[in-house]
Structures are given as structure tokens and as C-alpha cells.
Amino acid sequence: MRVGLLTGGGDVPGLNAAIRAVVKRGEGDHGHSIIGFRNGWKGVVDGDVMPLTRQHIRNVLATGGTLLGTARYHPHADDGGMDAVLATLEAERIEALICIGGDGTLKAASRIAEAGVRIVGIPKTIDNDVWGTDRSIGFDTAVTIATEAIDRIHTTAESHNRVMVVEVMGRSAGWIAVTSGIAGGAELVLAPEAPFDITRVEKFLKHRHRAHASFSIVVVAEGAVPAEGTAMHYETQVGQFGEIVAGAIGERLKGEIERRTGFDTRVTVLGHTQRGGTPTAADRILASRFGVAAIDAINAGRSDVMTAIRGERIELVELQEVAGKVQHVPDDLLMVAGALA
Amino acid sequence: MRVGLLTGGGDVPGLNAAIRAVVKRGEGDHGHSIIGFRNGWKGVVDGDVMPLTRQHIRNVLATGGTLLGTARYHPHADDGGMDAVLATLEAERIEALICIGGDGTLKAASRIAEAGVRIVGIPKTIDNDVWGTDRSIGFDTAVTIATEAIDRIHTTAESHNRVMVVEVMGRSAGWIAVTSGIAGGAELVLAPEAPFDITRVEKFLKHRHRAHASFSIVVVAEGAVPAEGTAMHYETQVGQFGEIVAGAIGERLKGEIERRTGFDTRVTVLGHTQRGGTPTAADRILASRFGVAAIDAINAGRSDVMTAIRGERIELVELQEVAGKVQHVPDDLLMVAGALA
Amino acid sequence: MRVGLLTGGGDVPGLNAAIRAVVKRGEGDHGHSIIGFRNGWKGVVDGDVMPLTRQHIRNVLATGGTLLGTARYHPHADDGGMDAVLATLEAERIEALICIGGDGTLKAASRIAEAGVRIVGIPKTIDNDVWGTDRSIGFDTAVTIATEAIDRIHTTAESHNRVMVVEVMGRSAGWIAVTSGIAGGAELVLAPEAPFDITRVEKFLKHRHRAHASFSIVVVAEGAVPAEGTAMHYETQVGQFGEIVAGAIGERLKGEIERRTGFDTRVTVLGHTQRGGTPTAADRILASRFGVAAIDAINAGRSDVMTAIRGERIELVELQEVAGKVQHVPDDLLMVAGALA
Amino acid sequence: MRVGLLTGGGDVPGLNAAIRAVVKRGEGDHGHSIIGFRNGWKGVVDGDVMPLTRQHIRNVLATGGTLLGTARYHPHADDGGMDAVLATLEAERIEALICIGGDGTLKAASRIAEAGVRIVGIPKTIDNDVWGTDRSIGFDTAVTIATEAIDRIHTTAESHNRVMVVEVMGRSAGWIAVTSGIAGGAELVLAPEAPFDITRVEKFLKHRHRAHASFSIVVVAEGAVPAEGTAMHYETQVGQFGEIVAGAIGERLKGEIERRTGFDTRVTVLGHTQRGGTPTAADRILASRFGVAAIDAINAGRSDVMTAIRGERIELVELQEVAGKVQHVPDDLLMVAGALA
Secondary structure, eight states: OEEEEEEOSSOOTTHHHHHHHHHIIIIIIHOOEEEEETTTHHHHHHTOEEEEOTTTTTTOTTOOSOTTOOOOOOGGGSTTHHHHHHHHHHHTTOSEEEEEESHHHHHHHHHHHHTTOOEEEEEBOTTOOBTTOSOOBTHHHHHHHHHHHHHHHHHHHHTTOOEEEEEEOOTTOOHHHHHHHHHHTOSEEEOTTSOBOHHHHHHHHHHHHHHTOSOEEEEEETTOOBOTTOOOSSOOOBOTTSOBOTTHHHHHHHHHHHHHHOOOEEEEEOGGGGGOSSOOHHHHHHHHHHHHHHHHHHHTTOOSEEEEEETTEEEEEEHHHHTTOBOOOOHHHHHHHHHTO | OEEEEEEOSSOOTTHHHHHHHHHIIIIIIHOOEEEEETTTHHHHHHTOEEEEOGGGGTTOTTOOSOTTOOOOOOGGGSTTHHHHHHHHHHHTTOSEEEEEESHHHHHHHHHHHHTTOOEEEEEBOTTOOBTTOSOOBTHHHHHHHHHHHHHHHHHHHHTTOOEEEEEEOOTTOOHHHHHHHHHHTOSEEEOTTSOBOHHHHHHHHHHHHHHTOSOEEEEEETTOOBOTTOOOSSOOOBOTTSOBOTTHHHHHHHHHHHHHHOOOEEEEEOGGGGGOSSOOHHHHHHHHHHHHHHHHHHHTTOOSEEEEEETTEEEEEEHHHHTTOBOOOOHHHHHHHHHTO | OEEEEEEOSSOOTTHHHHHHHHHIIIIIIHOOEEEEETTTHHHHHHTOEEEEOGGGGTTOTTOOSOTTOOOOOOGGGSTTHHHHHHHHHHHTTOSEEEEEESHHHHHHHHHHHHTTOOEEEEEBOTTOOBTTOSOOBTHHHHHHHHHHHHHHHHHHHHTTOOEEEEEEOOTTOOHHHHHHHHHHTOSEEEOTTSOBOHHHHHHHHHHHHHHTOSOEEEEEETTOOBOTTOOOSSOOOBOTTSOBOTTHHHHHHHHHHHHHHOOOEEEEEOGGGGGOSSOOHHHHHHHHHHHHHHHHHHHTTOOSEEEEEETTEEEEEEHHHHTTOBOOOOHHHHHHHHHTO | OEEEEEEOSSOOTTHHHHHHHHHIIIIIIHOOEEEEETTTHHHHHHTOEEEEOGGGGTTOTTOOSOTTOOOOOOGGGSTTHHHHHHHHHHHTTOSEEEEEESHHHHHHHHHHHHTTOOEEEEEBOTTOOBTTOSOOBTHHHHHHHHHHHHHHHHHHHHTTOOEEEEEEOOTTOOHHHHHHHHHHTOSEEEOTTSOBOHHHHHHHHHHHHHHTOSOEEEEEETTOOBOTTOOOSSOOOBOTTSOBOTTHHHHHHHHHHHHHHOOOEEEEEOGGGGGOSSOOHHHHHHHHHHHHHHHHHHHTTOOSEEEEEETTEEEEEEHHHHTTOBOOOOHHHHHHHHHTO
16 A cells, blocks of 8 residues: 655654654555655645655654654645645555644645545644644653753742743643643743733732742743733734744733832743754654554544544544644643642 | 651652642642651651651752652551551541552552541552553653663664663563663563563564664563563573562573574663652653642542542542552553564 | 852852862861851851751752852942951851852952952853863853754754754853854854854855755854944844843844845744753762862962863962953864854 | 775764764865775775765764764784775775774774874773873763763662662773762762772771761772772672673672671663763764864874864874873872762
């Protein structure tokens, strides 16, 4: 069988582990030909192929990035994109297509499946906001990196009597913020799931510093928002199309906190360091399991599904169910972050 | 309420994060007095107490070991042990007791609960063999350390044309071996769940080195055993009471492989490095959630239960159900390790 | 003998290792009483003392920050500061004072020495700009952290076709930029020692991307400056007193590069993560050697000197010689960074 | 110019960084052709060549091992070896040869230089025992790995009341043992430079545990030896040719300590993990500087020299001076290890 493979969206640590597992399971155990497409859906549109054999996956397990390249291109949002995709798949005689990506890539995958192509998705995103799976590839590494950064800032904060604002990624979900905030021992975590009241932030910090502390770490998700009706002095800068701008909420918080408390406040924006480097053991294991499961799903005749992990079990969920939903941080996890402040 | 707290068995990274969460949630949010016992059940027997306040848990979140100390002492296996425990709990007016430990500690906890003491257990063990929970505290860190070691050995193996045997911990379960084997890209993983046939190991290595490879990494769980009827030249050394001896199976494998294949074979026994050092973000999060959940269980009037994680949810399971069972690596995970060899 | 000890200036990883060595060598081997002052010179002025014994230095070797606290206060720049320092030293019957700090702290130390106090300095700064010593405490850790960040960004850059600007610390010296640029494989390193021509940066990037590359990493020291006469579209923001502002040169470069090349350009400001966390082995060894050497210098009757490392040898240099000089990156190291681009 | 390049002896982290620097400086800046030989001197004897271009060195900077392979083969110790080397160099029209290796490789290099070939050596060895240079490639990484392991063992030792023996590499020099012992806070360091008296080890441990401690970490170099005349109950196992056997001295010490003190004693042999994995920033910088310096030495017409670092300066030393000497740990560094116990 000729099985296509692509990685779409922003890259994350663990993509190469997934590619390796697809090739090892597909070619090695089942004799499939694995046809890689370069740069995500863009490569499918352009017919940019790269047959993958055991040679290509030597020594990639522990590497970041993706050997196939990636792009933030969505065929269903582009005139003629879908037709070009189908034309390439036919020209390359692709019998099944494995798409590793976040919600954008998976939505495109679902559309292609509707057109009759056999499709299996694999969820990856450091934001962990893909619905239907406990974890997506890249999340554990991002949390690990954010936690290390908070650990480091912790020691500098201690010696200096100040407020340190650490802005982490996550788009409209607070997964990285909440988990790294717990793991790093942040005094306050602001996540999109619980819009914040700046006057309560102010009171918390004033009380804490008056009572006993000489420093505080505030972890803020890039997608955190003030509660409606909150009067703030600064506005969060947004992008041209209303999108999140790295550093915007962090800088805004810094301004508000300094103005309200008088405490010396510094902001650190972790940025792209969160999506690169060696994947953690947990991400490599997850990616390996997903890669094997995707081939097995194809062998079992499944389509329009996504590999998912629930507890210790690998499952398949319908791509239709996943599309358009965002997995948010559950209340009990938000509560733990609050309880340990 | 006066809540007792102890850590029993071998220490693992993440114990201090759990202690911190118990104190923060118990003292900070609910006004309980948290009474620590030093050195596990031994401290309860001896009345060796250490009241825990916010002072004691400063800067411990990211540290390994346990600030309470621990010991491998089981009161139910000691004459008068149970009586001494109950006497101390009464003398200290302990209204509930949180026991952080592996199966030995949790079995003792269950016995104490039968005697009418309110008990909540928290599972910790790098072996991940506690029944009823997807994960125990310490496992993620141990896998991370083992994977780093395999990564390192990988580069030395490549340059040298040889077989590298890496022995990891896990007692009678293969969790560390299988997951670090997948994450580290081992060519062969030997776990207790699937007794190995040494002649198949021999054939696999000969075939692999003849075909294309100049090195192979074999990860072996300390509890791995040959299949019945397998004729081997060496015996695995066992301890005085039949217990697993560190390095025994690793050395035995080395001997067999060298004798059968003629390949230069080296063995590395990871040993105690697997149970020390800074806990991973995942272990700190798990420990923090368990600590909060243990206090919440006590507040809710629960007893004779253990905190557990299933998927993303924290649950409580009956200690009675847990006792005497071993959680083994499921077949699908063993299969992934085999598929990626 | 009563020996005073303080840590001044910004904190860096390795301070606790130095404190530990002073206490172990001073108290343990020579029977001195070690009197710590909290928060650098501020604590001397305020008489804020903390006698240090073996108890205080347990488990601090691998920790970041400083157990004595620190402050950016300079007594010689404050009315009555010097008198208050001398008064406290007399009141506490301090016979010798060990000052761990950067150029500000060491300058103050030299002034105090002139007033007749026996003083030994220990150089610490992640910037490595203290004259007279190959290395200062904290530098190796900062370079390690910056290199890890560049490694991570490397993998994300590869998949994305863009220019990544990484701004690192270093004040008016380019040590962190040049060494982490070499270690991380940056395509371009901009250091204060070699003012840059923005049109050459533009040409380099255009040529590189036209020829073969899809990404470039530019490491810029926070203190990097354009060559005189260079026409740039943006200005580097400076602080109220003309001081370096974190992120200023990074943002400016991003603006110039995007405007001139049209390449998607992102900036990451490493910030405070560079000065926190566990010190590297090299920093712990250096700090330990300096701590021992400081006590030995006092025992030998030396004063107004600073511990220094030259090659493998620990030496003492006159504080007078150190004051007012900045150790810059030598030309041959700048050349290596250029040669490997 | 056609420049040959080989890596000989055991592999160490940083070899690829050196290869990369040779290619970038040699091919990129000076237009030389870089001809790699596979598997050290063995590849020269066999004529196993691999022309190296910029393609081969992409993404290798941070990787362990050597892309050229290596072997522990010495042509001057093999009949006809030297002639075969000279024949290949002539057949391949090699005008200069860069040899990256430890004392064995460098001794062979010196012999080849005597035969009229232009030769530049680059020192690499985790043991740091090459004479004439402060540091060799790989040492900093090995110390870092050993220190991490000691850190981890430290936390497990604290909870358990025991003696932990950690055996590290180093052959007949104690560099890794002494530096990782200082960095990891070992209670006792046994190095070949100071033969140990087992009765003093016994007394030290007994005194320490009686006085206040519940655990001790003893770091022992694989080449450590008892002082002459010391009566010990066990013998250190040696290899067939009298060579050091991994684990031998560690196990012997464990036996002696248990027998003499009655303390539960465990031994961890770090083994091959010390020579693999990602090189530290310091090793990458050193390797990069050495690679550039080797090409520059060739361009300057130098031969029979080795690149060396002394303090912050790169220098060239005569290979003749280096051969047959071992760089040992200086007394002042041994003293620091003792002072901080």
C-alpha cells in the first residue's frame, strides 16, 4: 500500500518520533511504501514528495523539528487548494494519508476524508487544545521547558524582591500555564479559562508582599483575558486579524501591576523556545504509539479518525467529532493551581 | 483537624512536591495541623514527629528525596508494630493519616485503616506497578533519566560496533524498560511480562549485525526472566531471600550474548541514579494533584482509599482493591516496543 | 578569626557553592567564625547579620540564587554609606571581609580596603567582564542556558523559513553572545566589541537565503551597537540613565531586518532565565575553588585582592588593578564566531 | 589543498563540533578539500575515505559520537601499519592531516609526522590526561554527566542512611573524579594521584556517621589505587593485559567499606554514559576553536603540533613534547576536594 504522510502547522518536539514510528511500522512490519510530503499541505498541493525509508529515520528519534518540514497552509481556505490536493494524491497513487497536525491540519484532513480519501490524523500541538485526546504530541516537552524557565526565574526572584511575570504559549487554552505554574510553584496563574480581575491580582500581590514574601511569580497564558467589566489602564495589543501577539498580555500585566502596587515588575516571554529541542521521553513515547496506531488503523480499514490517548489506552476518535472544538483545562486542575499558590 | 503524614519505602523524586501540596492544601486552605512522621512507619512506631508548616516546604517543590525521611520498615511484619503505630496515633491525637508509598506502605496503610484509623494513601514508586492508577509518583522521572542514559549510550554504541546492555529498575514489572526502550530507540527490550528466549535474542542480534547494523542496544528490566525451558549458560544471581539483585540479569545477558554471538558486549546498570534528583514537571504536577486530593478526601470523610489518576481525572480507589495486585505493562505497549525495534 | 561574607549585585548561579566553600574552609578547617551579611552592602550598612555554620550550607551546592540575599546597593555612592559600613564592621568585630560580586561590589570592596579593612573579593557575573580573571562565577551557566535556548530555536527555525533574533545578556561585553553563538551554531553574532553595519547584516542574510538556506539565527548581545555612521531606520531604546534596556536592540534588529529583507523575523529575549537555576559543574567547581582560595588568602595575611583563575591556576590579583576595567572578548574568539557562521 | 581528517580512540562528545569547524574553516574560508577517513587510523590503512562538504556537517554541532566513526587501532603497533598509512595518504594526495584523538592517536600522529607528513593533532579525551593543554574535548561533558549522577545519588543517599560509592572514568588520572566530586559535594574523593589508605577511609566514614551524618558519597576514579603496604581484604580485578576493568575498584571498595564499617554500601558504575550524548556548550566551543586553529596551523605551514588551550588562549604545542606524558590533577585541586569533604 502507498501511504502518504505529512506534518502541518507549527512544529513541535516529537514529530520525528512519530514519522519514525510510521515508517518502521508501515514499511518494516507491513511492507507499505511511505510517501512523505514536504511542508505540510503545501507539499501535497505542489506535489513535493520525499519517499521515506529506514535510511531517513536513522537518529531522528530524539531530535526536534520535522524532517518533512511544515507550513501553516490550509488547502480548504485556498481557492483550488482541495482540487490540487486530490490531484496529487491521485497522481502519486496514495491509498491512505496520515496527517500529523493541530486543529487546522486536522480540519483539512477531515475535508479530504469527505472527498473519499482514506485519512488518519495524529494530534500534535504544544497547546494541548485538541479535543478528544488527553495529550497531543509536544505538550509534555513545552511544559517541561516552561517549568525549567520558571525554576530558573524562581531563584533570581528570591534574591531581588520583585514580581516576575512569565508569559507562556497556549492560544485560547491555559494548559501550559496551569501545569507549568503548578510544577514551577508560581504564586498566581492566569489562564483563559478563568478571566482575571486585575484588582484581585493587585490585592493578592499586595497582601502577599506585606505579609511575608519578597517576590512573586505570575504565570500568564498568552491567551489570558481580563474579566468583563474590569477597568484596566492598558490594552492588550492584538494582531492585524485579531490574533494573539506574543508578549502582549505579559507587557500589559507588567504595566498594571507596577502602576497598582509599585513593585518592580519584570516580564519574560518564553516564546519559541517552548516548541523546539529534544522531545521529552513522554513525548517520544506518545508519538511512537500514535505512529504505530495510525498504521494499524489504516490496516484495519479505518478512515476519518484521529489517534488519541485516554489514560493508558490508545483509541481512535472520529475526526468529525474533533473539528471545531477546543479542549480546555478542567476546573479541578485550575483549582489545584489556585490551592497551591 | 490533626492530620498525620509519612513517606515510606524507597524514595523517589516528587515526594517533596506531594508533602508541599498536603501542607498547602491542609494547613493553608483548611486550617488542619499537619504532623509529619520521620522515616515512614518507623517514625510512627517511635513517635518521631515533626510538625509541618509553610516554613518547612519553602523551596522543596523541585527537590528530590523526602524531607521527612523514609525507611523500608513494615509495621504489620513486625511483632508489636501495629500496636505501637496505634499507640502513637492516639498519643498524637491524629485524626487522619496520609501515607505516601508503594505497595508495602499501602498494604500497611490498609491494615491500619481496618483498625479504625482514617487513612488516605498516595501511590509512589518509580516501578509504576501500583494497581489502580495509571501513574505513580516518580515513574516519569525514572523513565526520563533512563532515556537520557540510553540516548548517551546510543552515540557511543554507534561509533564502536558492539552490543550495549542497559539494565533498568522496575522489580517484577517492565514499565521503565518498555517506555525508556521506546523513547531511547532500543533495538530490543526485555521485560518480565514477556519471558525471553535467549536463542531468539541471539538470532535477532546476529541477523541485525549481518544485515546492516554495527551496534545494538538491549534494554533489560532488572526483573526480566528467561522463558521456561530456555537453556542458558549462566544463572541469574538472586539475593539471600530470592530478591532481585542489581546488575544480575544484565551481567548474565552480557555473558550469553558474548558467548553466542562473539560481539563485544558491555553492560551498564543505571542503578540508584534512576530514583534521585529533580522531579520532572509531570511528576511534580502528579504529586501536587495527589496531595491536594488526599486532603480533599479526608475533608469529605473518606478513608481506606488511595488517590489515583486515570487519564486526566483524579479518582479515589479502595486500598483493599489495590493490595496484593501488580500493575503490569499492557500487551499493546509491549507490542509498540517490539514494532519499533 | 571573625570573617564577614556578603554577596552583592545581581545574583548568579554558583553563589551558594562559593558561600559553602568559605564556610567549610573557614569554619571547618581553620576554626574561623563566618558572619554573613544579608543583601550585600545593604546588610552591612544595616547591621543585618546571619552567622553561618555547617547547618546553613547543607544541600545548597547545587542551588541557584544566594542564601544571603543580595542588593544592587553601593555604599560609596551613598551619603554616609562608607561610614555605616565601617561602623558595622567594627561593631561586629569583623577582622576580614569576603565580598562576592561584580565590578560594582568589587569597587566598593577596594574602597573599604583603603580604609584599612582586610578584604578579599571573589568575582561573579554572568557577563564575564571582570578584568583579571579568565572566568567569573555564573558565566558558564549563563552560556549553557543560552546555548540550550539557541538549540531549541534552531529546530523551530528549520521548519519555518525565517530569521530568528536571540538577544542575550552581557552588558557592554559580548562574552555570552559570542560563546553561545559558537556553541549554538548561530549564523551571525553581534557583539559590542565589533559594532555592526546593518547593510552588511542585510546582505549576509539575503545572500544566505538566496543561496541555500531557509532560516538564520542571529545572536545579539544586549549591548551590541551599530557602527558609527550606519543609517538605521529605528533607534535602540535606552533607559532613563542611558542604561541598556532588555529587548531594545533585539526589537530594533527585528525591525531593520524585516524592513530590509522582507523575511519573517522573530525575536526572543532570554532575559532572567540566564541568571537562575542550578549552576553547571564548571561553575560549582570555580566557586568552590574561589571560596577556598579566599579563606587561604586571608590566612596568608593578604588584603585588597581578588581571587582569579588563569588557565588551571588560582591566583590573587590586586583589586586596584581590576577596578574600572572591562574584560572584553578577544579578537581570536570573535574571529571563530565569524568563521563558523 | 587536500586536507585529511580522522577521529581516533574512544569517542567523546564534541568530535562532530570539531569536524564541523575543520570543514567550515577549511572548505568554506580557504577552499581546501577535506577528506575524511572512516574509523580512525583503520580507515587510513584501508583507504576508506569520505569527502566532507557542508552537506555532511549540517545539524551535527550538538550531537555526540563522531560522523567519521572511530576505532582503537594504532598503526605503529601493527606490522605494515605505518607503510599502509603512508601509501593511502599518497594515493589520496593528502597534503596535510588533522588527527583528533587521545594519547594513542596523537602518538601515531607524531610518528607519521616524522615520516614527513604535515600533521596537526587535536586533543580529545574525557580523561583530560593529555599533556600540554588545560582541557581536551569531551572532558567538560563527562564531568557534567558525572556531577548530575552524583546529584541524583545525593538525594537517594540522604533518605537511606548508607554509603554510596560512585565509580567514574579517567584511566590513570583523577580529573573526572576530583572535579565531579567537588561539583557534586562528595564526602570523599579517591584519585590515582593520591593512593588511598583504606584504614583512613574506614576511620573517616565511621567518625562522620557517628558524629552527625546518615550517609556518605565516595567518588572513586577507576584508576584509584591503595597506598603501598595497605592491607586490604579484596584485590582489584585487572584485565588480561593489566588494564583497568570497569567496576573493579568500585566493587572492591564496597567490599572493604562494608566489612570494616558495617554500613550498607552501594556502588554505581557510571560507565559509558560518561562518553555519550549532547556535548556541553564548553565542549562545543573548545572543539570549534580547536578545529579552526588546526586549519590555521596548516595554512601557516606548521606541522607535528597539537592545538592546545591555556587559559583563554589557543596555542600550538609540539607533538613530541606531548607524547608519553600524562597530565595529572595538580595538588591544589586535590586539596580543594579534600577541604570541602
